[in-house]
Amino acid sequence: AHLAAGDPQCVPWKKNACCSARVSHELHRDKSSLYNFSWEHCGRMEPACKRHFIQNNCLYECSPNLGPWFQEVNQKWRKERFLNVPLCKEDCLDWWEDCRTSYTCKSSWHKGWNWSSGSNQCPTGTTCDTFESFFPTPAALCEGIWNHDYKFTNYSRGSGRCIQMWFDAAEGNPNEEVARFYALALSAGTMSLGTGPLLLSAALMLPLGLLD
Template sequence: MEPACKRHFIQDTCFYECSPNLGPWIQQVNESWRKERFLNVPLCREDCESWWEDCRTSYTCKTNWHKGWNWTSGSNKCPAEAVCRTFEFYFPTPVALCEGIWSHSYKVSKYSRGSGRCIQMWFDPAQGNPNEEVARFYAMAMNSRATAHEIGPVLLILALMLQLCLLG
């Protein structure tokens, strides 16, 4: 793996392990090796494009790095039938890489860096963490949808009762 590519995976691991701003996307899972994961984090498209560009000439043997490795040696090795090829072969587009490599942990956003609507993998901490605003925005949006979803059935029942009253 080229050093420029490897730095994206190191940043991704640090982000996964340490970011306080992933709450809106944490999902419970029932897997032997973990109990939760993040899903569909809106990754800024520029961060995804940079990751792909820096990795496209490096080599891998599979598209989904979450599962399917050979662990018999104690570390992850490519499955016996897998062929090592460039990232560009396995991930022909930036979206294919960012959304596929970790089973949809990321969803490439239509928004750009600095929009307050996508998570930035890379930022200067001295200028603050732009992902705080993003996490707040999505947490509030998800909370609003959940509240609307809970109220929806009650409103439907009230509307049906009103119709019955008007018809009766």
């Protein structure tokens, strides 16, 4: 798929994406029609913070390199997810630093919201406070907010061992090498990724030619 150039946070996947331009556009809206999820459930979110959530959604919806962490799940609202994607240290630290002064009311965002209005609202009995109060460390944010979609790592960008939420596509996609490494390790049975049943065919979800 080819994405619209006007959607800056999804630009890294412009040349090789698993999402359409329409999806990319929706991911940049404050309340996307894809999820009806509002980042600003506790008032205005700082733009520097919001961009990390948009990048997170772009990675989730558009990246062709998350096959090794793909799982089938039996949940009412979804049938598949990613588990323990090893996130580069810098991506997690920057996410936490840019969001620590924004506000939320929950330390896990994947369920437990009040959806009576059609969009997520803070559940009864919760109060809004800073991200830092709900996520005291970068690892608490990156691992906890989406129920372990990500795993905090000490790997740095360029190591070939961690996924970047953002990169300069003109310099190539560093996540291709990372996906290749973990897919081969998984298919060789030398690595366990996360907990629960894994699709052993995860390597087959990589772009054609990636394992050549």
